[in-house]
Amino acid sequence: MHDIKFIESNLENFKENLSKRNFDLSVIDEVVNLNTKRKELTTEVETIQAQVKSKSKEVGMLMKNGQKDEAENIKKDVTNLKSSIDSTTSALNEVKQNLESKLSTIPNTISEDTPIGDDEAANVEVNKWGEPKSFSFEVKDHADLGENLGMLDFEKAAELTGARFCVYKNDLARLERALANFMLDFHLDNGYEEIIPPFIVNEKTLYGTGQLPKFEEDLFKLTLEDKNWYLIPTSEVPLTNLKANEIFNEQELPFKYTAFTPCFRSEAGSHGRDTRGLIRVHQFNKVEMVNITHPDESDKTLKQMVRSAETILEKLGLAYRTVRLCTGDIGFGSNKTFDLEVWVPSQKTYREISSCSNCNDFQARRASIRFKKQGEKPQFAHTLNGSGLAVGRTMVAILENFQNADGSVTIPEVLRPYMGGKEKIVSKNK
16 A cells, blocks of 8 residues: 555656556556545535534524524524535545545555566576486376375365365375475574464455455455455465554564465466466465564565575475566565576476565555654554465475386475485375
8 A cells, every 4th residue: 555645745756666567557647636636625624614613603602692593594504514514524535435445456666676577578587596307207297296196186176176176195295294394494493483373364454465455356255244254365464464553662573474374366367277286276385474574674684585485495405596576577565576486397497486575565554564663653664475485386396306207206305304204205006
């Protein structure tokens, strides 16, 4: 969410910045016009209220002096003025609602050094680690590997729920849990506080992080007791809102949260590529990092979050690259984003496994997350979020990169303590 005063005082620069996102600038003009109307109606209401106050005093004086008829005439004027206040206030509230609605659709500004481009093809590689693995046999994709092991069951999941869900079994179920525990332990060692948040949130919570109203079609919506609730698309939503509507002391910063949760996304409009397997499913598990920090520290914090995600991939022995997202690929609420992409052998390409973003004060304004320095007015904190990592996609990378000619999968060494010392995953049918 943006401060309308900031928009008006920096109008041309604001428009120039959002033009890089190919955002419809007419929305900004509408917002400015609505705010002008808001100010006009506010002044009108205040003027009428002053008239009512003045005339009410006059009625009192006339009644005191015995001028009852004159007082009754002015009372009629007061009644008409109060009616005018009601109608003008109603118009004012409508304008305020429209202004709030329009403001909520304007994306975050982007940092000046964001690469310019229309889509992911313009993203800029900033780091690369490891060499894509070569194989002496024909590689299988993760879906075939998992099904051949008898440990990924897409057909049964479709019977239970529908397409693009999966049942994990046996060692792959344990491996999913091992990955989550390994990632959580890593983040706890780096100063994060582990949270188990609700997996269902309300509209206000989703509004706070920017998922509503713009991305409602991507959410799983529940209706309960005539109220709308939603399954979380990521634990960024409840974690960031842990400090919503609070004013805390500057000394308390930063707040560093991590959580392992299921995530639910409708993937509305997606088709074709990735509809088979674990890359793009309706339910997946993810370990999240959320930082709420001082504005002076947020860029440094973003680098630390990226480095955390990179280190996890390195410890797992998975080749990856880090890219800086361009203006056409960056998310709605982000000011600056780095994606980590892991090598997927069956596709002979890198695929996103983590996205780390600095949202500056964009979410903090929506959720009213503020801190106070002694003797100064409260100011908005900066919020950051990042995958650390997407567990399902990490599973994809491990299955494909550590597959063997006989269909077994070698367990990365760092995960073996979480797997009871087991070194390989093999089919129970063999």
